[in-house]
Amino acid sequence: MLDEVPVVCPGCYASLVVEAEVWACASCGRAGQPLGPLATLYAEPAAEHASIEVGATRHLRRATETADGVQRQRASGPAVSRARLEVLGEGLRRYVAGLGQRWQAAGIALRSDGGPTRHDPRPTESQTLRDWAWPAHATWSNENQQAHAQLMEHVHGDLGRVLVLGAGAARLAYDLHADAKLTVALDLSPFPLLAASSIWRGETLEMWEFPPVPLDEPACRWQACAPPPSGRLVALAADGLDPPFEAESFDTVVTPWFIDQIPRDLPRLLQVLRYLLVPGGRWLNLGPLIYPADSAMAARHSLAEVVQLAQTAGFDVGAPSSVRVEYLCSPVSTQGRVEVVHAFGARRDDRGGAERPPPAWLGRPDLPIPRFGAKPDHPVKALVADAIDGRRSVRDIAEHLVRTHGMPPDDAATGVQLTIADLYARRSP
Ligand SMILES: C[S@@+](CC[C@H](N)C(=O)[O-])C[C@H]1O[C@@H](n2cnc3c(N)ncnc32)[C@H](O)[C@@H]1O
DSSP, X not given: OGGGSOBBOTTTOOBOOEETTEEEOTTTOOEEOOBTTBEEEOSSHHHHHHHHHHHHHHHHHHHHHHHHHHHHHHHHSOGGGHHHHHHHHHHHHHHHHHHHHHHHHTTXXXXXXXXXXXXXXXXXXHHHHHHHTSOOOSSSXXXXXXXXXXXXXXXXXXXXXXXXETOTTOHHHHHHHTTSSEEEEXXXXXXXXXXXXXXXTTOOEEEEEOOSSBSSOSSEEEEEOXXXXXXXXXXXXXXXXXOOBOTTOEEEEEEESOTTTSOSOHHHHHHHHHHHEEXXXXXXXXXXXXXXXXXXXXXXXXXXXXXXXXXXXXXXXXXXXXXXXXXXXXXXXXXXXXXXXXXXXXXXOSOOOOOOOOOGXXXXXXXXXXXXXXXXXXXXXXXXXXXXXXXXXXXXXXXXXXXXXXXXXXXXXXXXXHHHHHHHHTOXX
């Protein structure tokens, strides 16, 4: 289905043809394949694949260690706890076995080597449970339905071609797709999208939940399934901060629970949204404004600031709605969150010619740097250029050079960042 939107190579931004979710860039030679049923368009396919496998391996290792710890406590602990620990240990073992099998079937193998990874399956697990497993409950709010309803209040007219950025387990994309011409659910993490894609293909997925503060059982097994999509819906693992699409490819871009946690630089994300949307296209935002703890105060924008920044970026912003809702309140847990969720719709202005903003990793020391045609004109720059392997970030390269070449640690990251910006500005075409 990806052949229905104009995609570009995620590494060099040349136009790309994707057939049966397989691609090869004629310009830079990069090539990518799907992960099981999931289309992937990563800037560095091999490095990202390795990073995904490292994240998967670490996750299963941690869960196995937890299961072993539970087993030890069961043997040595008080008799009264044994039945509970038995249920927990058995659940954890079945969880590890089931996930391992599912990932292996999708081409994600476990590996013994390590290295940097940005793929941790844990943060999206509760979202995947909420999206596909938790039943609509008489005493619990249906969070999926509520999110969809709040967003739809801001939709006027056809959705057209829709891109959901940071779709997670993609329930909102699924709920929207029947009203759209085509829906692309994009997330950096393949794990929640793999679960969603399997469910969309008609599978019933066994999912496990281990609530830290259980209502009753410490391990809960869910069976997740859903009717197959009635329209065109595709899941895509890719970077939403540098989305692999041509300019003006979408009529609607949706950012659910995304703008506060992920971009760190909202003005830049607004440029990305403007680039993706056709003139007059619609940006739909939904979510709270809860910034990561290490965000600069200046970047923790209030709703009024978000609106003002969007207007400055060329959006006509409709009146927002703000609703206090339950968030990730599991039916089998005694604890959950309450958040104020803001929703609004914004129209991109009619002016054409939106420019693709410079890559996100140029301004972020924590993001992996894809290889590019660096032409170093100095031995120190050559060291930095040699360290770019598609997986390391500015921070990783700085640490590597401090360790291997005795680079002074003070200001190493700043020096590397400036060098990379210089190499990128003077790269070969
Ligand atoms: C707070 S979660 C919200 C997920 C989903 N929209 C929901 O409401 O359940 C943020 C999502 O952004 C994804 N993400 C993180 N970095 C990303 C990136 N660079 N591009 C696309 N998605 C990203 C995460 O994997 C995660 O699924």
